[in-house]
Amino acid sequence: MDGDGEMWNEAAVLYGVGDLRVEARPVPVLKEREVLVEIRSVGVCGSDVHYFEHGRIGDFVVRSPLVLGHESSGVVVARGAKAGVHELGERVALEPGVPCGTCRECRSGRYNLCKDIAFFATPPVDGSLARYVAIDEDFAHHVPEGVSDDAAALCEPLSVGIWACEKAGVGIGSTVVVAGAGPIGAVVTLVARAAGASSVVVSDPVAARRERAVSLGASGAVDPSESSLASSAGDADVFIDCTGQPSAIEDGIEALRPAGAAVLVGMGPSVSASLPVARIQAREIVLTGTFRYAHTYPKAIDLVASGRVDLDALVDASFPLASTEEALLAARRDPAIIKAVVRVGRG
Numbered sequence: 485m486d487g488d489g490e491m492w493n494e495a496a497v498l499y500g501v502g503d504l505r506v507e508a509r510p511v512p513v514l515k516e517r518e519v520l521v522e523i524r525s526v527g528v529c530g531s532d533v534h535y536f537e538h539g540r541i542g543d544f545v546v547r548s549p550l551v552l553g554h555e556s557s558g559v560v561v562a563r564g565a566k567a568g569v570h571e572l573g574e575r576v577a578l579e580p581g582v583p584c585g586t587c588r589e590c591r592s593g594r595y596n597l598c599k600d601i602a603f604f605a606t607p608p609v610d611g612s613l614a615r616y617v618a619i620d621e622d623f624a625h626h627v628p629e630g631v632s633d634d635a636a637a638l639c640e641p642l643s644v645g646i647w648a649c650e651k652a653g654v655g656i657g658s659t660v661v662v663a664g665a666g667p668i669g670a671v672v673t674l675v676a677r678a679a680g681a682s683s684v685v686v687s688d689p690v691a692a693r694r695e696r697a698v699s700l701g702a703s704g705a706v707d708p709s710e711s712s713l714a715s716s717a718g719d720a721d722v723f724i725d726c727t728g729q730p731s732a733i734e735d736g737i738e739a740l741r742p743a744g745a746a747v748l749v750g751m752g753p754s755v756s757a758s759l760p761v762a763r764i765q766a767r768e769i770v771l772t773g774t775f776r777y778a779h780t781y782p783k784a785i786d787l788v789a790s791g792r793v794d795l796d797a798l799v800d801a802s803f804p805l806a807s808t809e810e811a812l813l814a815a816r817r818d819p820a821i822i823k824a825v826v827r828v829g830r831g
Contacts, residue, residue, distance in 0.1 A: 495551045495614035496808035496826075501539040504552075504809045512618035519570055519621045520562035521578060523828040524633035526613050527555030527641065528811050530667070532605065536812050541751075544607050552808070553613030553826070554580035554604035557627060557636030561616070569621040576624040577636040578612060579643075579781050580604035596647075596778040603776075613808060615828055625781045628789050634802075634825050635795035638671075639784040641823075642795060644749065645671030646784055647777035649679055652722040652747045656680030661713045661739050662702075664726030664750060665693035667823050670700055670798055672724050672749070677701040678792040685717035687732065692820035700797065714738040721745070728752025734760055742767040749774050798823040805829070 493509045514520055531541060532552045539546045556578045560570045570576065583590050583598035590598050605611025627636045649672065654660060658681040662669050665688035676684050686697040686705045694705035706716045712735050713723070721744055723736035728750035737746050737760055746769055764771060787793040800821040803811040805828045814824040 491616070493614055493616045494805060495610075496553065496805060498535055498546055498550045498552055500546065501537065504536060504812070506806055506808060509551075509614070511616050514562060514564040514567075514618050515620075516564040516566040517621055518564045518618045519560045519567050519576075519624055521558040521576060521617050521619060521624060522561045523556055523558040523612055523615060523617055525557050525637040526553040526826045526828060527634075527637045528814070528824045528826065529553075529555055529641070532611075532613075533812050533816070535605070536809075546607050548608060550605065550607055551610035551612070551614055552605050552812075553611040554606075555637050555640040556580070556604075556612035556617070557633050557639075558617070558828075560624065563621070567621045570624060570626070575627040575633075575636065577627050577639045577781060577785060578604075578617065578619055579623040579625060580612065580640060581776060582620045582623050594778060596776040613805065613826060613828070615805070625785060627785060631785065631788050632796055633827070634799050635788050636785070637825065638795040638798060638823065639781060639788065641667055642671050642675070642784040642787070642793065643777040643780035644668055644774070645675040646780045646787075648672055648724050648747050648749045648774050649675045651772055651774055652724060652745045654679045654681055654722055657682050658722055659683045659717070659720045660685070660722045660724065661717050661720045661736055662686045662724050662726060663708075663713070663729070663732035663736050664688055665690070665697040665702075665705065666726065667798065668749060669693075669726040670697065670822055672726060673697055673700050673702050674793045675787070676722075678787055683717070683720075685713065685720075687713050687716075687735070690819050693822070696820070696822060708732065708735065712738070723747070724749060726750045730757035733757055737763060737769060737771075740767065740769055743770070745770045745772075747772055747774060799825055801825075802827050
């Protein structure tokens with residue numbers, strides 16, 4: 485509040501490449517089915533870093549000031565006129581993509597593919613690196629006691645891992661190979677183990693991240709410059725790519741057994757990649773991509789609340805909102821960092 489008792493909204497706003505400003509903005513005006521959430525924690529995602537460093541991701545270009553952040557949790561402090569799902573003071577995890585609800589994809593339950601989805605921190609939609617955020621009440625999910633604010637925020641990347649493992653059919657006894665041991669590779673490892681996978685082998689060029697993957701439950705980790713997934717863990721049931729790199733995708737597909745499943749999660753700089761088509765055909769490999777997730781938040785929160793997944797173990801560094809730029813650059817400066825969080829209003 486200012487000296488007159490008026491509420492204000494401190495936010496981390498990207499004006500252009502390398503130009504991030506923490507400034508006061510108006511508190512959002514609620515629509516009738518929205519809730520106002522006082523943000524507690526926001527995870528730093530690679531997309532936030534990419535917008536900061538390049539000003540765009542593919543066709544999404546920062547053309548006007550943009551609030552960053554989409555991995556978030558907080559407390560409901562106000563409700564719109566027709567909002568009644570949540571109580572004031574209730575802790576919530578924010579699912580950052582609100583779809584139109586009426587298109588073919590939404591009516592079919594595939595709301596993550598809605599062409600009119602409004603997704604936090606995807607230009608021109610502002611994100612959640614702010615003191616106050618408005619969101620449709622159905623996309624604010626109750627967080628039980630025992631789940632930390634940081635873990636609640638990280639239910640967003642956890643949802644990416646859940647969606648990937650569901651697409652791949654990971655279950656009890658599955659053998660899984662994963663390319664990439666960054667934040668998404670880490671949550672894929674956690675989810676695969678929670679789903680009952682008997683083996684998860686991860687490939688990553690950074691030694692510290694390979695070590696971290698093993699500490700999170702990977703059966704083994706390989707350096708792609710020294711060993712392929714195919715030679716280290718061939719005949720796997722599932723391959724999940726979290727890199728977007730063509731060489732890693734080909735390596736993972738080569739590691740699959742006949743009728744295995746390959747799921748492409750990572751988005752690299754290339755819009756196309758060569759694939760081992762003959763092997764895919766001869767082995768009847770099932771190949772699919774993923775785009776975000778749908779209907780995963782209740783499962784994500786349950787995995788954390790039950791203790792089957794420890795998201796707090798991913799957090800390596802925390803920063804106040806005023807130091808958001810430092811948070812964005814943390815993993816660049818130290819590749820061993822899996823996840824940095826901004827603790828809004830908490831330091």
